Amino acid sequence: MKVLVPVKRVIDYNVKVRVKADQSGVDLANVKMSMNPFDEIAVEEAVRLKEKGKVTEVVAVSIGPQQASETLRTALAMGADRGLLVKADGPVEPLAVAKILKAIVDAEKPDLVIAGKQAIDDDSNQVGQMLAALLGWGQGTFAHSLELDGASAKIAREIDGGLQTVTVKLPAVMTTDLRLNQPRYASLPNIMKAKKKPIAEKTPADYGVDTAPRLKVLKVSEPPRRGAGVKVASVAELLDRLKDAGVMP
């Protein structure tokens, strides 16, 4: 059984994002970049399946600039077997990503695609679902746990009211939520070994996909700021203030 894991290079989770003064976007110059945290969880899940002997090969794919090969190296150091970089400069919208991934799935024929539920830069939460639809596959999004059972996968999903379990026929697409697992840190020997693992390079044109954006970003602005309010001295004063503000029932 083979698993395909798409990974995206994004601004590191801990970096405070700054909007550019000309509102053309977010400042990416000299900012630490890392693998999207949800994608790390996806790589971890795939590698654990391999360690359990349920999966024979884990292939990591990244669509992005040349530096996305570093993100692939991270996936390889965590335990993925080989990488595929689809070189694209500038933003690639979720639909185009899904089309490229579909072409890769058609060629690689994995039994399961494990993707992050969303990238923490554009927060779109679309690629996994779009890919599943283009392939005509079932999906288990926002996964909390996964059990592989021959021809199907049992996936518990984080939903608004709690957890929902679905059974999905394989091949399928799963997207990860935070509690699926705790990703490992790659060990130094594994980081060294990852340098020898192969990364193939392609372009979107190789897959016949046009990545020109279809949504026009008119501007990127700062969200409205909330000012600090007042300190109150007691519980009674707090309730008085809330009553005056008209928010007490």
Next chain:
Amino acid sequence: MTSLVIAEHDNALLKDATHKTVTAAAAISSPVHVLVAGKGCAAVAQAAAKIAGVEKVLLADAPYLEKMLAEPMEALILSVADGYEAILAPATTTGKNYLPRVAAKLDVPQVSEILKVVSPDTFERPIYAGNAIETVQASAGKKVITVRTTAFAAAAEGASAAVESVTVPPDPGLSGFAGEELSKSERPELTSAKIVISGGRGLGSAENFHLLDSIADKLHAAVGASRAAVDAGYVPNDYQVGQTGKVVAPDLYLAVGISGAIQHLAGMKDSRVIAAINKDEEAPIFQVADYGLVADLFKALPELDEELARRGYK
């Protein structure tokens, strides 16, 4: 041209998220039709028919639509999609699950979690967990949109639209419902409550979290939590408010023992009034709180409970 809103419901009750999505839809393209998909959900369709601005309700009733799983929902929505200028769903875990499939099959981009309709083809949406707001313009063609419901007012009721049954395409048979564990609570839901009281790591344990219960009961408030409290195992994950949990915007958000990490603020900063109780006067939560009380919560919470009782809250 007409827009289509996919209703959010549990087969018995129509959720408020639908009314809010109708508000967004009406700003893009009127009149609005609502699609109610489920099992035995005729009463939901009748409720949807009362939303002001709704011209027609499409009722799709089939056993395999009961849980609104993504694959049969894709087939259903595609079967009715012709003629609609825009298709919208609330950005709930249900809507976020099925709608991108529809966009992909229609070969159009989806605009996720819109906060504002600037003009019928231009929208504001949050990126980087709400640390930046992107204004995007859609090109010609059908618009497929999910709506962050806390950003829109609920459409009023008062209409009486026609309800029309539609033919449901066969189940694609790719997935099946195998069970659910829903949090049982007598309290209002986090995302629709007028008051939310949330606890953080400062509460120290799962037992102490119950200090919030009696106050929440008196205020008819929902109880939430920070990610730190969830990760520490005090409460289940569906309590979580923040970038990685639920986004709420109640009239009053009361944060207790929550330091105010960026990831938490992303989930509650649009609340009308924010109040915070924390013993650390340097806690970042005080930078966004309208009213801050620097106090030990183990002293302040019982006091608050007593003071509420004294003022007649039961």
